[in-house]
């Protein structure tokens with residue numbers, strides 16, 4: 399059984415950036431994930447294991463329901479997602495997952511910052527400019543960075559310096575601006 403939440407491909411879909419799409423159950427606010435699985439089983443449905451994508455968007459109580467699926471139904475649950483938002487704060491759902499999970503794993507397919515370092519932080523851009531304030535959840539599109547909301551993964555250094563690939567390109571093209579022009583001194587990190 400596959401749950402997802404706010405996938406880019408739309409409600410009830412699980413998509414990958416490679417373009418693969420499969421049907422999924424939308425884990426919307428208020429949906430009892432434990433109750434949903436129990437209902438499927440009681441109707442004679444077969445569930446081998448449970449996959450949850452975009453798990454950072456789950457409510458903390460839905461993560462508790464996932465733990466109950468493991469403990470009471472004896473099913474494995476594999477939850478995938480990111481840990482922190484564009485302000486480097488844990489999503490409430492991710493926090494609860496870290497608190498309850500039997501096992502945590504960093505996926506081996508590692509994203510790179512434009513500088514080549516390992517990308518560990520998500521930047522949100524609005525109209526191409528990196529922002530550090532706003533709603534925690536705004537679903538954007540990594541392939542459409544120009545208007546409205548987009549996302550870019552950065553290393554921590556460039557997330558702190560607010561330097562997206564576009565900002566770095568602009569800085570490199572301008573002889574008057576030092577490449578650290580966007581840096582904000584935040585004191586001890």
Ligand SMILES: [Zn+2]
Pocket residue numbers: 511512513514515552553554555556
């Ligand atoms: Zn970097």
